[in-house]
Amino acid sequence: xxxxxxxxxxxxxxxxxxxxxxxxxxxxxxxxxxxxxxxxxxxxxxxxxxxxxxxxxxxxxxxxxxxxxxxxxxxxxxxxxxxxxxxxxxxxxxxxxxxxxxxxxxxxxxxxxxxxxxxxxxxxxxxxxxxxxxxxxxxxxxxxxxxxxxxxxxxxxxxxxxxxxxxxxxxxxxxxxxxxxxxxxxxxxxxxxxxxxxxxxxxxxxxxxxxxxxxxxxxxxxxxxxxxxxxxxxxxxxxxxxxxxxxxxxxxxxxxxxxxxxxxxxxxxxxxxxxxxxxxxxxxxxxxxxxxxxxxxxxxxxxxxxxxxxxxxxxxxxxxxxxxxxxxxxxxxxxxxxxxxxxxxxxxxxxxxxxxxxxxxxxxxxxxxxxxxxxxxxxxxxxxxx
Numbered sequence: 001x002x003x004x005x006x007x008x009x010x011x012x013x014x015x016x017x018x019x020x021x022x023x024x025x026x027x028x029x030x031x032x033x034x035x036x037x038x039x040x041x042x043x044x045x046x047x048x049x050x051x052x053x054x055x056x057x058x059x060x061x062x063x064x065x066x067x068x069x070x071x072x073x074x075x076x077x078x079x080x081x082x083x084x085x086x087x088x089x090x091x092x093x094x095x096x097x098x099x100x101x102x103x104x105x106x107x108x109x110x111x112x113x114x115x116x117x118x119x120x121x122x123x124x125x126x127x128x129x130x131x132x133x134x135x136x137x138x139x140x141x142x143x144x145x146x147x148x149x150x151x152x153x154x155x156x157x158x159x160x161x162x163x164x165x166x167x168x169x170x171x172x173x174x175x176x177x178x179x180x181x182x183x184x185x186x187x188x189x190x191x192x193x194x195x196x197x198x199x200x201x202x203x204x205x206x207x208x209x210x211x212x213x214x215x216x217x218x219x220x221x222x223x224x225x226x227x228x229x230x231x232x233x234x235x236x237x238x239x240x241x242x243x244x245x246x247x248x249x250x251x252x253x254x255x256x257x258x259x260x261x262x263x264x265x266x267x268x269x270x271x272x273x274x275x276x277x278x279x280x281x282x283x284x285x286x287x288x289x290x291x292x293x294x295x296x297x298x299x300x301x302x303x304x305x306x307x308x309x310x311x312x313x314x315x316x317x318x319x320x321x322x323x324x325x326x327x328x329x330x331x332x333x334x335x336x337x338x339x340x341x342x343x344x345x346x347x348x349x350x351x352x353x354x355x356x357x358x359x360x361x362x363x364x365x366x367x368x369x370x371x372x373x374x375x376x377x378x379x380x381x382x383x384x385x386x
Contacts (some may be wrong), residue, residue, distance in 0.1 A: 030364040033322075034352025035314055036298055036377065037367065040345050042291035043338055046331060047217075048236075051208030053280040056268065057173050061086060064166040065094065066189030074177045080198060087182065087195065090146045091167035094160065101153070101160040108153040112146035119143045121225065174228035175200035176274075198358070199278060204271040206247070208284055209262040218252070218286070231268050235276075236283040243272040247284075295339040298370065298377055300351045302337065312357060314348035314365060322350060324359045335376070351377055 055082040067089035074086050166232050171177070180186065180196040188195065192267045200274030210218065218231065235243035247269035267284060269276070276282075301311045305324075313325035343349070350357065351368050 004331040030320065030362045031356050032353060033350050033357055033363040033365060034368045034377070034379065035348045035363075036351045036369075037114045037302060038297065038339070038343050038347045038349065039344055040293050041296055043294040043296065043333060044287045044291050045164075046285055046333070047214060047282050049208050049210065049214065049286070051206040051267070051282055051284050052262040053278050053282060054278050054279045055199040055201070055204050056205045058200050059171070059173055060194040061169060061171065061196045061198060062190065062194060063087075063089070063169060063188040063192055064190060066187070067091070067093070067167055069182055069184055069186045069188055071248065071327040072180070072182065072184060074196075076177060076179050076196075077176060079169050080175065080177050082172060083170055085168045085170050086177065087169040089167040089169070089188070091164055094164040094167055098157070098160040098164050098302065101157040105150070105153040105157050108146070109161070111371055112143070112150045115139070115143040115146035131315075135216075148374065169195070171198045173198055173200050201274045201277065203268050204276045204278070205250070205267065206267045206282060206284060208265055208266055208267070210252070211261070212256050212261055212263070214286075215252070215256065215263045217225075218249075221324075224276055231289055232287045234285040234287065235267075235269055236285055237276075238265075238281065238283075242285075243269060243282075245272075292334050294330075295343060295345060296333060296336040297327070297339050297343065298351055299335050299337065300377060303354065304342040311355060312341070312350040312359070313343070314350065314363065316348065319362050320365055322357055322359060323364045325349075327370050 069087055070088070070090050071088040073088060074084070076321070078325070080086065104275060117140045119136075119142070122136045175198045178197040178199065182195050206228055233249060234246045247267045250266055250268045252265040253263050297311070302309050303311065307326050309329055310324050310326045312322045315321045315323055325342055328340040330338030330340045332338075348365065352366075353363075357363060368377045369380050370377055
């Protein structure tokens with residue numbers, strides 16, 4: 001037992017020597033990261049709505065007379081010009097109808113000439129006592145009836161001319177002819193329904209709905225520019241490609257629909273290349289003519305967690321330590337987002353090297369700037385060298 005005590009003391013001594021003062025840990029060097037300074041800039045305020053394209057001009061072609069189709073004069077899906085014939089109908093019966101109508105007009109005109117001559121003679125004889133008043137009235141009545149009969153015959157002649165004209169069915173507008181089931185030999189008439197539809201693709205119209213708030217904003221924008229439009233409207237397809245031509249709002253309904261709380265409106269766009277066809281679902285982008293001052297944040301800086309979007313904010317007063325800063329975003333503008341809350345002008349946020357840092361780390365900042373043409377970010381030194 002006495003031998004074990006010195007060993008125990010020796011162990012305690014070694015333990016005391018081993019628990020000496022720990023060496024201080026050297027903090028890691030700051031990590032290089034690209035930062036962007038938030039500045040005030042002009043923002044084109046905008047919003048988007050869904051719409052559907054429709055033709056400004058569209059006509060359904062119908063037969064006005066009954067006859068057999070002799071010839072189909074167009075190709076489906078191809079362009080046709082106003083006045084072009086689309087169908088030619090058998091006109092034999094209408095040529096004969098016109099001949100009879102013309103003969104009837106000639107006969108009625110001769111009858112009127114005779115009746116008018118007899119009336120003129122009666123007017124000469126009646127004052128001399130050779131013709132009674134009753135006989136003169138009869139002559140006058142015959143002349144009036146002959147005049148009415150001629151007018152009726154002339155109306156029938158005009159109708160016959162129209163019927164013959166309608167045996168060649170033409171398009172009243174220029175555009176593209178749609179599909180048709182009518183072929184040579186088919187019997188068509190007023191009860192045959194639509195033979196074909198012709199749609200004018202240029203310009204094209206987009207029908208959309210505005211909420212009551214959007215409707216009020218639109219009216220406000222118009223008033224601010226003292227009668228000018230106050231806004232621009234663009235069209236974007238589902239593949240995010242913007243239509244090359246600016247449009248114009250050509251109709252806004254005068255009341256808000258109670259059931260939906262929306263207002264129906266339409267916008268018209270030039271479509272010379274016919275890249276848009278009726279039935280497309282598209283995005284309409286409304287953009288204020290006058291820019292407003294605001295803060296824009298590059299998309300590269302934005303991250304998201306359970307609380308929403310956030311950025312890695314640089315605390316310059318604490319040796320460039322980065323901290324998580326939750327933010328509130330507005331509308332998107334190209335490659336940037338409008339800042340509603342969370343940052344102010346002059347703040348620095350990390351835009352490059354986010355994967356290398358975490359909250360609480362200290363960085364060696366390298367200032368980045370935005371290319372005004374492309375919207376891309378690059379180091380300030382690199383951009384100045386260019």
